[in-house]
Amino acid sequence: MLDMRRHPLAEKAAELLLARVRAGEWVLGQKLPGETTLAVQLGVGRSTVREAIRELAGKGVLQPRQGAGVFVTALDVAEDWDSVVRRAAITSVIEARVAIESEAAALAAARRTPADLRALRRTLRVRAKHCHDAEELVDADMAFHRQVVLASHNEILLELFDGFVPRLRPAMIDMLRIRPVPSPEDDHAAHLAVVEAVAARDPAAASRHSRAHLEAIKATLS
Structure with missing residues (x-):
């Protein structure tokens, strides 16, 4: 008592x-x-x-x-990460993804294994099959981008990426239902460019293609 x-x-x-x-x-x-x-x-x-x-x-x-x-040792209590992500504007989340995924793509190009590359190509094929359904496309897209981060072999980047998914998924589904991908072919090509740069072990190109793709998504939100 x-x-x-x-x-x-x-x-x-x-x-x-x-x-x-x-x-x-x-x-x-x-x-x-x-x-x-x-x-x-x-x-x-x-x-x-x-x-x-x-x-x-x-x-x-x-x-x-x-x-x-x-x-x-600190002047305030650090806010819970999940709460920060849930409250963040979708554009802020995309900007953070640019920083994380462009670096992850560069590292993936430098560190990827043959198994990583096979998994990347597999997730890209799955993504291409779901280009007409918003929810399925977002899930397949998240799986693809997560595979890129996995191929970076950096557990901190993977943890950060996984932290964004709960906030990002519903927002991306809503966005695609309002504004579907204008050109599934161009969208697929943008993702394929990342894979090919990783396959070629070209970190600069992998980072550039990853950044360009995410910046294009951000532009559609403005």
């Missing part, structure tokens, strides 16, 4: 500490007052202060250092 009672107090104490950090009372890298001082200032016990510090440490705002004290 004691822990149940203390938990809301610790949350409140953490909120108060965070508010003071946000207000600039303590700057980045500064050491906080000791537990006893904070307990008096917040009107809680030292154990509650410790819990509050643990909570903010888990969020990256504070860092306890053994024998040295507690230090400010």
Whole structure:
């Protein structure tokens, strides 16, 4: 029962500490007052202060250092990545994809394996079969672009790409239902150009074709 009672107090104490950090009372890298001082200032016990510090440490705002004290390591709590992506404008998502996928395409051209190339060609063929249905086309398109990122053999780029899919998929489906691809042939050729550059192990061309394709999508949104 004691822990149940203390938990809301610790949350409140953490909120108060965070508010003071946000207000600039303590700057980045500064050491906080000791537990006893904070307990008096917040009107809680030292154990509650410790819990509050643990909570903010888990969020990256504070860092306890053994024998040295507690230090400010961030001036606010980082917003959840999924929330940022969900709220972002579709043009912002496309711009981020340009940065990620153009680099991924260049790396894919330098690092791709024969298996990667076979998978790329396979996903491109699947994509070509679904050019007349918005939902199926978007899913096949995402699978193709993910395969390019996979071929880069960079797990961070893949993680970033996967983070965009939940935000991107419904927006792209809606867009294609309103404005279908004007020329499926040209669209396929743009994707094929990326594959051929990867196949030729030409990083500059792979990056250029990837960027041009995504910039064309962005242009249709303006």
